[in-house]
Amino acid sequence: MPTRLSRRSFIKGGLITAGALAAAGVPSPRPALAADAELCTLLDLQKCIACGACVEACREVNEAKFPEPEGPMPDMIPRNKVKISDWSSEEKRDVDDRLTPYNWLFIQSAYGEYNGEAFEINIPRRCMHCRNAPCSNLCPFGAAFIQGDGIVRIHPDVCMGGAKCKAVCPWHIPERQSGVGLHLDLLPQYAGNGVMYKCDRCYNRLKEGELPACIDVCPEEVQEIGPREEIIEKAHKLAEEMDGYIYGENENGGTNTLYVSPVPFDVLNKAIEKGPGSPHLGAADDAMASANNMALAMAIAPVAGVVGAFFHFMRLGTSDQRRKGA
Amino acid sequence: MPAKTHPLQKILYGLALIVALFTGFGNMPLYGRYYIADVPGFGWSGDFFINVNVHILAGSLLLAIAVYAFMNSILHGEGRKQRLTFTGRLRVFFLVLSLLTGILMVIKNLPEIRFPLEMLIAFNFAHMGAAVLLLIVSLLALILQRPWKNNRYALRNRR
Numbered sequence: 001m002p003t004r005l006s007r008r009s010f011i012k013g014g015l016i017t018a019g020a021l022a023a024a025g026v027p028s029p030r031p032a033l034a035a036d037a038e039l040c041t042l043l044d045l046q047k048c049i050a051c052g053a054c055v056e057a058c059r060e061v062n063e064a065k066f067p068e069p070e071g072p073m074p075d076m077i078p079r080n081k082v083k084i085s086d087w088s089s090e091e092k093r094d095v096d097d098r099l100t101p102y103n104w105l106f107i108q109s110a111y112g113e114y115n116g117e118a119f120e121i122n123i124p125r126r127c128m129h130c131r132n133a134p135c136s137n138l139c140p141f142g143a144a145f146i147q148g149d150g151i152v153r154i155h156p157d158v159c160m161g162g163a164k165c166k167a168v169c170p171w172h173i174p175e176r177q178s179g180v181g182l183h184l185d186l187l188p189q190y191a192g193n194g195v196m197y198k199c200d201r202c203y204n205r206l207k208e209g210e211l212p213a214c215i216d217v218c219p220e221e222v223q224e225i226g227p228r229e230e231i232i233e234k235a236h237k238l239a240e241e242m243d244g245y246i247y248g249e250n251e252n253g254g255t256n257t258l259y260v261s262p263v264p265f266d267v268l269n270k271a272i273e274k275g276p277g278s279p280h281l282g283a284a285d286d287a288m289a290s291a292n293n294m295a296l297a298m299a300i301a302p303v304a305g306v307v308g309a310f311f312h313f314m315r316l317g318t319s320d321q322r323r324k325g326a
Numbered sequence: 327m328p329a330k331t332h333p334l335q336k337i338l339y340g341l342a343l344i345v346a347l348f349t350g351f352g353n354m355p356l357y358g359r360y361y362i363a364d365v366p367g368f369g370w371s372g373d374f375f376i377n378v379n380v381h382i383l384a385g386s387l388l389l390a391i392a393v394y395a396f397m398n399s400i401l402h403g404e405g406r407k408q409r410l411t412f413t414g415r416l417r418v419f420f421l422v423l424s425l426l427t428g429i430l431m432v433i434k435n436l437p438e439i440r441f442p443l444e445m446l447i448a449f450n451f452a453h454m455g456a457a458v459l460l461l462i463v464s465l466l467a468l469i470l471q472r473p474w475k476n477n478r479y480a481l482r483n484r485r
C-alpha cells in the first residue's frame with residue numbers, strides 16, 4: 001500500500017510535498033519486475049453457478065475499508081443538482097444485487113437462447129481494472145491511481161466524491177457514499193460529495209501473498225489471477241476450447257479482467273439487466289483515445305513556436321537588409 | 327529599438343489563456359453542478375472528454391506562444407534591451423509551471439505511462455495552484471495595466 005494519508009496530514013503537508021515531488025517526478029514505463037508484474041484475471045463464465053460466495057467474501061474482507069459516515073449528511077448546494085448518496089443504513093448496506101459503496105462485486109445473470117439452445121450464464125461484475133484507466137487519468141485530484149501491478153484504486157483520503165470517475169468510466173463502476181472524506185474538511189456544502197468506492201482487487205491481500213477474496217473462496221474456481229501475458233494466453237486457449245468469446249482484452253483499450261463465455265457478449269448484453277450499479281457488457285471504445293490524439297498537438301506546439309520565431313527573425317533580417325540597401 | 331509584440335500574438339495568448347483556464351476549472355465536476363453547462367452554448371463544458379480535449383488544445387497553443395516568445399527574445403537579443411517587470415516575471419513563472427505540469431499530465435494519459443499516487447497528487451495540485459495564481463496575477467496586471475517588459479534604456483534615463 002502506498003503511504004497512508006490522513007485527511008489532515010494531506011491538507012497540511014500536501015502543498016509542500018507537491019513542490020518537492022513535482023521537481024523529482026519523471027514518468028516511467030511500467031516496471032518489468034516480476035514482483036510488480038501487471039496482473040490480470042480470467043473468469044471462465046461456464047463455471048459460475050451464482051452461489052454468491054465471492055460476493056460475501058468480498059464484503060467480509062473489505063469491511064474495514066467501507067465508509068462510516070458520522071453525523072448528519074451535509075446540506076448540499078445546490079440541492080436540486082447535488083444529490084446525497086447514502087448507502088450506510090443497515091438495510092442499504094445489505095444490498096448485494098448491484099454495485100454500491102458497500103458491495104464492490106455482484107453477480108449478473110443472463111438467460112436466453114443462442115444457436116437454438118437455452119443458456120444461463122452468470123457473470124461476476126466489478127471494476128475491470130483498465131490498463132489506461134480514464135478514472136485515474138481524468139481524476140482532477142489524483143485520487144484514482146494505477147499501481148505497478150495494474151490494480152486501479154481510489155484513495156479514500158484524497159477522493160472528493162465528485163463522481164467524475166464514474167462519469168468517464170465506460171462501465172460507470174465507482175459508487176459514491178456521501179458524508180465522508182476530505183471534502184468535509186474543506187467546503188462540505190459547495191465542493192465534493194463524499195468518496196467513490198469500487199473493487200481494489202484486494203491489493204492488501206495480494207501484497208501479503210494471498211489471493212483476492214473472490215478468487216480464494218470460489219468453490220467452482222471460476223477465476224484465476226496471474227501475469228497479463230500468461231492470462232491472455234490462457235483466455236485464448238479456453239475460448240478456443242469452448243468455441244467461445246472473450247470480453248475485456250480490447251475493450252476500453254484493454255483491461256485486466258478477461259471474461260470467457262460460450263455465448264457472445266452482445267447476446268449476453270441484451271439478456272442482462274442494466275442500469276445504476278449494473279454495468280453493461282457491450283462495446284467499449286478506448287475512452288482515452290481522443291485525449292491522447294490531442295497529445296500530438298502538444299508535441300507539435302514547441303516545434304511550431306521555434307519555427308515561427310526563426311521565420312519571424314529571418315523575415316525581419318531580410319526587411320532590415322532591404323531597408324539598409326534602400 | 328526592441329521588437330514590439332505583434333497584436334495577433336497578444337490576442338492568441340489571451341484567447342488561449344481564457345479557454346485553458348475555463349476548461350481547466352471544467353476538469354473538476356463544477357460546471358454540471360453550478361449550471362454553467364445549462365447555459366445555452368456551454369453544454370459541451372459539462373462533457374469531461376470534450377473539456378479535456380479543448381483544454382489540451384488551448385494548452386498546446388499557449389505552449390507554442392510561450393516557446394515563440396522565448397525564442398524571439400533570444401534571437402532578437404531582447405535581454406539586453408528589455409527586462410521583465412515584476413508581474414511579468416510572476417506570469418512567466420506560473421505560466422511555465424502550469425505548462426510543465428500540464429505536459430506531464432498529458433504524458434501520464436498515454437498508455438503504458440503510470441505515475442505513483444503521490445506524484446499524481448503533486449502534479450495535479452501544482453498544476454491547479456500555478457494556474458490559479460497565473461489567473462490572479464494576470465487579472466491584477468490587466469487591471470493595473472502592468473506590462474510584461476520594460477525598456478532598459480527608458481529605465482536608465484528615468485533614473
